[in-house]
Amino acid sequence: MNPPAYPPRPLPGLGFQAIGAEEEALVLEVLRRKEPFRYYGSDPAKPPPMAAQLEQEFRQYIGTDYALAVTSGTAALEVALAACGIGPGDEVILTAWSWIACFTSIVRVGARPVLAEIDASLNLDPREIARLATPRTRAVLVIHYQGVPAAMEPIELEAHRRGLYVIEDCAQSLGARYRGRHIGTWSDIATYSFQYSKVATSGEGGMVVTRDRRLYERAVRMSDLGNYRPVHAAQVPPQEPAFVGGQFRMSELTAAVALAQLRKVDRIRDHCRALQARIVPRLQGLAGLQLRPVADPAGDIGFELYLFLDRPEWVAPFRAKLDARNVNCGQRTGTYPQYNRDYVKTGLAHAPAASPFRDFKEWPAPGYRAEDFPRTEDLTKRFIALPIGWRYTPADADHIADSVLAVHREGLG
Numbered sequence: 001m002n003p004p005a006y007p008p009r010p011l012p013g014l015g016f017q018a019i020g021a022e023e024e025a026l027v028l029e030v031l032r033r034k035e036p037f038r039y040y041g042s043d044p045a046k047p048p049p050m051a052a053q054l055e056q057e058f059r060q061y062i063g064t065d066y067a068l069a070v071t072s073g074t075a076a077l078e079v080a081l082a083a084c085g086i087g088p089g090d091e092v093i094l095t096a097w098s099w100i101a102c103f104t105s106i107v108r109v110g111a112r113p114v115l116a117e118i119d120a121s122l123n124l125d126p127r128e129i130a131r132l133a134t135p136r137t138r139a140v141l142v143i144h145y146q147g148v149p150a151a152m153e154p155i156e157l158e159a160h161r162r163g164l165y166v167i168e169d170c171a172q173s174l175g176a177r178y179r180g181r182h183i184g185t186w187s188d189i190a191t192y193s194f195q196y197s198k199v200a201t202s203g204e205g206g207m208v209v210t211r212d213r214r215l216y217e218r219a220v221r222m223s224d225l226g227n228y229r230p231v232h233a234a235q236v237p238p239q240e241p242a243f244v245g246g247q248f249r250m251s252e253l254t255a256a257v258a259l260a261q262l263r264k265v266d267r268i269r270d271h272c273r274a275l276q277a278r279i280v281p282r283l284q285g286l287a288g289l290q291l292r293p294v295a296d297p298a299g300d301i302g303f304e305l306y307l308f309l310d311r312p313e314w315v316a317p318f319r320a321k322l323d324a325r326n327v328n329c330g331q332r333t334g335t336y337p338q339y340n341r342d343y344v345k346t347g348l349a350h351a352p353a354a355s356p357f358r359d360f361k362e363w364p365a366p367g368y369r370a371e372d373f374p375r376t377e378d379l380t381k382r383f384i385a386l387p388i389g390w391r392y393t394p395a396d397a398d399h400i401a402d403s404v405l406a407v408h409r410e411g412l413g
């Protein structure tokens with residue numbers, strides 16, 4: 001008997017799959033002007049326009065007051081933390097299930113990351129703030145994991161009630177909304193990434209947004225060696241003292257690609273949402289299998305669908321059967337719990353005195369070991385992630401749903 005013929009495996013990917021004539025045209029503009037640096041070019045009176053235009057369209061798109069283009073999402077995190085004045089002696093709460101840079105950026109500014117449990121949405125469990133806050137806590141870093149908005153209302157209420165900054169990391173979720181408002185507008189300051197795997201990409205790149213004039217000025221200074229140049233001073237006149245910053249300035253070439261991509265975000269989101277809407281209703285109510293709960297389904301981008309199976313040992317065979325049907329089903333989308341990472345196991349920074357863990361007598365201390373995160377451990381061992389990409393078709397979406405149903409019918413155990 002011939003093996004069943006399945007449709008070809010669809011090509012995954014978001015923004016980079018949508019690169020085309022628009023990106024080419026804007027990059028060529030920069031090259032033809034011979035002005036790849038954002039702050040000055042051939043005419044000293046007229047700074048090049050691309051990064052400034054990207055910032056303007058970005059803040060309009062998100063619905064906020066200020067946007068600052070930087071070199072990466074990691075840089076954006078360091079800039080946002082520094083803008084808030086977070087440093088040695090301070091603690092920042094973030095989910096144990098988050099991207100490497102969420103943890104490392106906190107260490108890099110000298111503060112201590114405090115790890116929180118996720119809930120079944122794979123985002124921060126808002127109740128964790130009350131459990132983990134200490135007199136040293138300065139901020140909650142909220143990661144909107146893979147296109148799905150976190151429950152910002154309870155998080156923001158709980159954090160602000162305690163006088164903590166809320167920082168949103170929107171790197172994976174440009175275009176997502178919560179209660180009708182873009183994510184990134186629910187916090188004091190928020191960050192984005194234009195890295196290759198993101199909804200919109202320029203290979204590398206990042207953005208910081210805020211409504212707070214002081215945080216904006218401090219973010220600019222942190223991103224540009226303490227400088228505060230005229231293009232920024234025209235938006236917010238300088239009021240803050242200069243301090244030692246890093247160098248995280250976005251180039252005009254990067255801005256050109258990011259700008260063309262930003263203009264495509266809603267189309268990418270609508271495409272993914274439409275395909276996900278073909279799948280989700282068909283997978284509801286299956287025995288032993290649940291879909292990832294979403295705090296606001298209307299605001300989800302829909303580029304990755306998560307199935308939880310009741311038992312962790314069911315996951316590998318289920319995934320293998322989906323894979324055999326040419327369904328893409330990434331194991332962990334590059335994210336691992338922070339407590340399993342090498343740098344957490346050692347607790348080291350680039351120099352011993354720079355480690356926020358240097359005074360701990362034993363390491364890993366409680367709060368940095370797998371056994372301290374039973375819910376994160378349980379949830380992240382029981383899911384299967386099904387990506388939906390810009391190149392996916394309605395037939396691909398239907399094949400995903402057909403395949404999950406067929407594998408489920410074969411039995412979970």
Ligand SMILES: Cc1ncc(COP(=O)(O)O)c(C=O)c1O
Nearest residue numbers: 072073074099101171172193195
């Ligand atoms: C949640 C999150 N934060 C921060 C980053 C860092 O962004 P970048 O790779 O642009 O430095 C990423 C990138 O993968 C991310 O997923």
